[in-house]
Amino acid sequence: MHDCICVMVLFMLTMGVITEDETALCELLGSPVLPLLSKKGDITIGGAFSVYTQTPKSSPSLTETPEPLICTRISFREFRFAQTMMFAIEEINNSSSLLPNVSVGYKIFDSCGSTLSSTRAAMGLINGQERTFGKTCSGQSTVHAIVGASKSSSTIVLSQIAGTFQIPVISHFSTCACLSNRKVHPSFFRTIPSDYYQSRALAQLVKYFGWTWVGAVRSDNDYGNNGMATFIEAAPQEGICVEYSEAISGTSLYEQVERVVRVIKTGTAKVLVAFLGYDEMDILLEEALRQNLTGLQWVGSESWITSSNLALNRYSGILTGSIGFAIKKGKIAGLQDFLLQVHPSQDPQNHILKEFWEETFGCSFQSSLHGTKQCSGSERLRDIKNPFTDVSELRISNNVYKAVYAVAHAMHSMLKCGENSETVNASCTLKSILQPKEIVKHIQDVNFSLQSGEKVSFDERGDPAATYQLVNWQRNSAGEPVFVAVGSYDASLPNGKQFTIEEMNITWVGASRQRPISVCSESCLPGFRQAVIKGKPICCFSCIACAAGEISNSSNSADCSPCPLEYWSNEDHNKCVPKVIEFLSYEETMGTLLTAFSLFGAGLTLVVSFVFFWFRHTPLVKASNSELSFLLLLSLTFCFLCSLTFIGRPTDWSCMLRHVAFGIAFALCISCILTKTITVVIAFKARTPANTVPQCLASHQRMGVVGGTFLQVLVCVVWLALAPPFPHKNTIYAAERIILECNLGSSIGFWVVLGYIGLLAVLCLILAFLARKLPDNFNEAKFITFSMLIFSAVWVTFIPAYVSSPGKFTVAVEIFAILASSFGLLFCIFAPKCYILLLKPERNTKNHMMGRDQVKTS
Numbered sequence: 001m002h003d004c005i006c007v008m009v010l011f012m013l014t015m016g017v018i019t020e021d022e023t024a025l026c027e028l029l030g031s032p033v034l035p036l037l038s039k040k041g042d043i044t045i046g047g048a049f050s051v052y053t054q055t056p057k058s059s060p061s062l063t064e065t066p067e068p069l070i071c072t073r074i075s076f077r078e079f080r081f082a083q084t085m086m087f088a089i090e091e092i093n094n095s096s097s098l099l100p101n102v103s104v105g106y107k108i109f110d111s112c113g114s115t116l117s118s119t120r121a122a123m124g125l126i127n128g129q130e131r132t133f134g135k136t137c138s139g140q141s142t143v144h145a146i147v148g149a150s151k152s153s154s155t156i157v158l159s160q161i162a163g164t165f166q167i168p169v170i171s172h173f174s175t176c177a178c179l180s181n182r183k184v185h186p187s188f189f190r191t192i193p194s195d196y197y198q199s200r201a202l203a204q205l206v207k208y209f210g211w212t213w214v215g216a217v218r219s220d221n222d223y224g225n226n227g228m229a230t231f232i233e234a235a236p237q238e239g240i241c242v243e244y245s246e247a248i249s250g251t252s253l254y255e256q257v258e259r260v261v262r263v264i265k266t267g268t269a270k271v272l273v274a275f276l277g278y279d280e281m282d283i284l285l286e287e288a289l290r291q292n293l294t295g296l297q298w299v300g301s302e303s304w305i306t307s308s309n310l311a312l313n314r315y316s317g318i319l320t321g322s323i324g325f326a327i328k329k330g331k332i333a334g335l336q337d338f339l340l341q342v343h344p345s346q347d348p349q350n351h352i353l354k355e356f357w358e359e360t361f362g363c364s365f366q367s368s369l370h371g372t373k374q375c376s377g378s379e380r381l382r383d384i385k386n387p388f389t390d391v392s393e394l395r396i397s398n399n400v401y402k403a404v405y406a407v408a409h410a411m412h413s414m415l416k417c418g419e420n421s422e423t424v425n426a427s428c429t430l431k432s433i434l435q436p437k438e439i440v441k442h443i444q445d446v447n448f449s450l451q452s453g454e455k456v457s458f459d460e461r462g463d464p465a466a467t468y469q470l471v472n473w474q475r476n477s478a479g480e481p482v483f484v485a486v487g488s489y490d491a492s493l494p495n496g497k498q499f500t501i502e503e504m505n506i507t508w509v510g511a512s513r514q515r516p517i518s519v520c521s522e523s524c525l526p527g528f529r530q531a532v533i534k535g536k537p538i539c540c541f542s543c544i545a546c547a548a549g550e551i552s553n554s555s556n557s558a559d560c561s562p563c564p565l566e567y568w569s570n571e572d573h574n575k576c577v578p579k580v581i582e583f584l585s586y587e588e589t590m591g592t593l594l595t596a597f598s599l600f601g602a603g604l605t606l607v608v609s610f611v612f613f614w615f616r617h618t619p620l621v622k623a624s625n626s627e628l629s630f631l632l633l634l635s636l637t638f639c640f641l642c643s644l645t646f647i648g649r650p651t652d653w654s655c656m657l658r659h660v661a662f663g664i665a666f667a668l669c670i671s672c673i674l675t676k677t678i679t680v681v682i683a684f685k686a687r688t689p690a691n692t693v694p695q696c697l698a699s700h701q702r703m704g705v706v707g708g709t710f711l712q713v714l715v716c717v718v719w720l721a722l723a724p725p726f727p728h729k730n731t732i733y734a735a736e737r738i739i740l741e742c743n744l745g746s747s748i749g750f751w752v753v754l755g756y757i758g759l760l761a762v763l764c765l766i767l768a769f770l771a772r773k774l775p776d777n778f779n780e781a782k783f784i785t786f787s788m789l790i791f792s793a794v795w796v797t798f799i800p801a802y803v804s805s806p807g808k809f810t811v812a813v814e815i816f817a818i819l820a821s822s823f824g825l826l827f828c829i830f831a832p833k834c835y836i837l838l839l840k841p842e843r844n845t846k847n848h849m850m851g852r853d854q855v856k857t858s
Helices: 003-014 022-030 075-093 116-127 152-164 195-208 224-233 254-266 279-288 314-320 335-340 352-362 396-414 435-445 589-616 619-623 627-647 652-685 697-722 748-772 779-803 809-840 845-850 852-857
Strands: 038-039 043-049 052-054 071-074 105-109 144-146 167-172 188-190 214-217 241-248 271-276 297-300 323-326 447-449 455-457 468-475 479-492 497-500 528-533 541-545 567-569 577-578 580-582 724-729 738-743
Touching: 038 075, 043 075, 043 116, 043 396, 043 567, 052 652, 071 352, 075 105, 075 335, 075 352, 075 396, 075 435, 116 144, 116 152, 144 152, 144 396, 152 167, 152 188, 152 224, 167 396, 188 396, 195 271, 195 323, 195 468, 195 497, 214 224, 214 254, 224 241, 224 271, 241 254, 241 279, 279 314, 314 468, 314 479, 323 479, 323 845, 396 435, 396 447, 396 455, 396 779, 497 845, 589 809, 619 627, 619 809, 627 652, 627 697, 627 809, 652 697, 652 724, 652 748, 652 779, 652 809, 697 748, 738 809, 748 779, 779 809
Parallel strands: 043 105, 043 144, 144 167, 167 188, 214 241, 214 271, 271 297, 297 323, 580 738
Antiparallel strands: 038 105, 052 071, 323 468, 447 455, 468 479, 479 497, 528 541, 567 577, 724 738
């Protein structure tokens, strides 16, 4: 077998499995490896458990040879795993339905939680105890399958060595996702779910409770590094940021552990994800106690979350409220009685049983030790409560139990037990040589149920179904730490249904019922968006209010959404509401005032018309060309009233009516004034007496008024026919409101209408200006000139004011121009006449009109 050993050592060196010094390697080659517990059988199942725990290394030195690892202290928990394996094998040997007439033996080695010790255990399992120099490796391994080990790093070594010879390895506690790689570990199986699922489940659990800012600490080995790497990869996908990620190992120096606890203590995260093995967790807690590390919500992995060794009152102040995933609890009938029967007398030559007994009862079988009582052998395990005797949390032990039964069922199938006989208890067909490759194939295909009803099977990667219990650390009525199941996780279910959590039953850090909060930045309320702070993770952000017209209707929105075109954000920026529609209405103050001035102007014009009608036979009214005066007063009434069409909600009809009525009314008004001016000029310029002035002048006046107005009507008809004004929602000028206005349809049409009125006004102004010095006590041309100056000034200033005014003020400016020019015409032309008619009737004579009174007086 020596050649075989050399091949394995060369393999391990090539793969980088052995990392200890060469001296230890030489010891490995030179010393035989003895099992802790063994029993012969037709089929032998190997076991590798960390029955002893290794002590921490001393500080490394560059000048001295490193000291070898020394494993001294018994782990009661791991010893229970070994005894559970022995119990399962005894059950199988006593079974008449599983492997009948086939005896199952075992060889259990100590892996000590170290890769070097695991290598020694693997060689002991495969090669046996004998030094058989000169032989070849053509013989069969001493074991047909191996159960173990308890740590991922140890199992990787074990699987790689055993995999070289295709010997199946079934681990009960190694969760590293790397072990699912069939190319590297072709003969590996496990009865515990892979960390591929647990790490992602932890990320989803953290997200479920709303913790986006967490710290992380891990074991510095394959278990912790691979598990934490998967968690850190999954965390950003769930919107979680990791403030720090620290690592410790079972051999870490004190200074390193002290630094890690200091980093945790000074961190701002209130939640700590601990992907640690039991040994590393124990080291971390001791330093946490020393530095008084409290107030953290611990989220744990399956390795320590249900460890009874840690469920001590001295740790309860730190760990109460911890939550994490654990393997489902199982029940193994008869195991407790089997464990309580363990006694050194079962195998007096076995040193492990004596050491276990001495460690359990604090005694010694050697009477020479001072200060230590001597063991009598009459001590009873029933009186002891420790991790070995405690079967209330059979989680990992149940995995050992399942692993042994998986090997047994595979062997049962491989040996074709019961297939060649009609009887139920038919014997199995034993073979002289059992091919490991064939054993691997049958283990892959096992599918059975335990007595408890739990099903056991493996997928193509050798992994079982990924199901967990969610466990919470609480205190019972006596104040002792207890593990309470508060939920479950099943990776086979679709997203959203994988979790079942009873949050009302959870106790949080400090035995509080109030869920802790762990965020880098407080949540952004609806109406705000997150803005990443430069140089910090995405979970650290500032909250910026959404801009006008944008909303966010949920907390922690990454972006604000713009409102639709006709909607605007409310004051809180969390809802889009219809925009305020703005137009000049009758109800508002400005609309009311303009309406009042319009009606007042129209009423005043009617009063003037009544006065003129009352004095229609007087010389003043006759001299003012009463027909044109009444027509002018009528057109002014229309001018005042047309401004009302500009007030109120724009409609199709009101938009067409307002501009047409405005254009025609003012064209009629200015045409009347222009005709009146022409008449005055003709009357005073005529060299013939007044009675010789053509009598057809009246008909010419009517034709002038009709002609001047008709051209405007024609322009308006063309405008309405080609591009009429229409209501328009203006959302460009003011983003926060809709301005409901009348679109001109054709700007050319509007400016032609306005330009035509301006042309008439200019002609009228010129003629009136030329006739301003005609002899008469009542020269109407003067008043027409002054009225045209006001009219022109109003409409010249209207143009820039109209173009620059926003929203409804555009309409108000137009109405103001209409009213101002209308009042100007009314007062300038008719106020002097009304003054004479009502207050100075003595001037209302023909002689006074002709200026003769002044001649007689002189």
